[in-house]
Amino acid sequence: ETGVTQSPTHLIKTRGQQVTLRCSSQSGHNTVSWYQQALGQGPQFIFQYYREEENGRGNFPPRFSGLQFPNYSSELNVNALELDDSALYLCASSPDVYQETQYFGPGTRLLVL
């Protein structure tokens, strides 16, 4: 039990739609990172937020965007969904930007039809 929660657990969308995934970090964790994990692959870094500002971004297009809120929750928004966006989306929180330890949530499994 990491104290990091994600919602929803599963989601089905159709191509072209938009989706918002949510993550609630542990209190005091100022850093949250989002990852996409396709089936049978390692997680791919999407972006990181530190104190409500984007602090690093992986090789994902701008239709992947995020927000971090003062209450240690965050969102991942994906616009214009594509079939290849089907994956497990993981958020991970850390008490500081140095990410000495990341605590992963259970993930949201997104299926795009």
Next chain:
Amino acid sequence: ELKVEQNPLFLSMQEGKNYTIYCNYSTTSDRLYWYRQDPGKSLESLFVLLSNGAVKQEGRLMASLDTKARLSTLHITAAVHDLSATYFCAVDGYRDDKIIFGKGTRLHILP
């Protein structure tokens, strides 16, 4: 660009045997992580290695880091079936705050 390679990608071994998973990375890094993932589950943090020569052990798992060789190893001693899972190494890119994962090693331990 930071690249992380794990080998082997698949490993089937008998209970009681020892084996090592290797993780190579391509550029200078601040730290290296090892994670475990069970099927359909999230990632569980195993080790964080912060400096050259760092060695950490938990039960039958031991991780080490050689920053000069850009190599980390995860050694499994006297494997038991409960250790069957996928193991990922991940490397924190120096100064760019990105954590890059390897493709994972799927470990299957036969009873």
